[in-house]
Amino acid sequence: MTVLQISRRFNGPPGSGNGGYVAGLLAERHPAAIVTVLLRNKPPLETPLHLRDGNLLDGTTLIAESRAGAFERDVPQAVSFGTAEAASSSYQSNDIFAGCFVCGSGRSDGLRIEAGGVGPGLVAAPWIPDATLPIGSALLWAAMDCPGGWSLDGMFERPALLGSMTATVFDLPAVGEKCVVVGQNHGDQRRKSFAATAVYGSDDRLLGRAEQIWIRLS
Template sequence: MKVLRIPRRFNGPPDSGNGGYVAGLLAGQRDEDAVTVVLRSPPPLDIALRVHAGSLFDGATLIAESRGGAFEREVPQAVSLAEATVAASAYQGNEMFSSCFVCGSARQDGLRIEAGAVGDGRVAAPWTPDDSLPVDTALMWAAMDCPGGWSLPDMFDRPAVLGSMTATVHALPEVGEPCVAVGENHGDHGRKSYAATALYGADDRLLGRAEQVWIRLNQERIN
């Protein structure tokens, strides 16, 4: 039986795993180039989770399920490192997500991918991987997670969590390589919001891409 564990460092909301990281862990169990992961329940931290038939379980509770994926949109265009750096300086995080491993401004041991607006429904942020963590599939999926969320309008008034993510990783960046994460808004339908993200290396080579469905939280969950 395959077992996965989400260390507490990799949280999204304070008491559950970052959606992109968890999805990337599960996607790493498959052979397809592109994988879709649907998150069904908040992923618990620091406990053994069972992998069976492409799905992730906490006991009998379904946490996430995976399948081969396909893309429906164009890849978000590259943004220069200089423009992404300026955009990130205007990042306005949300206290609700301040402890998130990927975008949390209160985290000293997180990725600190703090995406700010660059126009036309797009956001961008610089990211330089360091040697504190393995640069692997799960980390790449994490890096492509939150920029999509911050491309959504009204994230302060209508926060959203990742519902599903389709992604592929073409190449891994080197430790110390300046990268740029880009997020692009693709509209809403009811409580669902759609986004695409991409991660570019120092020479503007495409390292990975993703498409996402975000779920707006009910007002009672926000309060």
């Protein structure tokens, strides 16, 4: 059994851990190359959580579960850093996500991955990792989280939270490397919305890819 604690720096919605980052912590400890993580309850911050047999527990409450996964869709294609940078200038957040570690525009200590549209159902954002955090696979899982959500239709009218994420990491970027994160909308099924994301390095090498199911709040 492993004890994990989510620092408040890595929050997503107010008072809970960022889903991609939490999922990445579980994936780091899973033997499969491609891992699916299902988020069952909000991950509490600054609280000792127990990881047992792939399940993350807060006492007897199941927070998340991990298992071997597989991809069902094509990976989103790369776009240039300049295109992603221009798209990011159109980024708009809302009160639910303004403090998010990954995409929150109100965070000076976050990743500030602010995705804007580059095509129908397609968004992109620039990302330059810095030296304030260790660059590991959990950080890439976090980077691949929010752009999927911002690719969905109507996130202001019908906000959604990450329900599950299937991902793998192929390589890690260097500090200061100009990366691009891409998100692609794959449609809706009642309250479920589907997306795929990818992060590319400065030489267009694929660093990681993910597929997600988002759950609309209404």
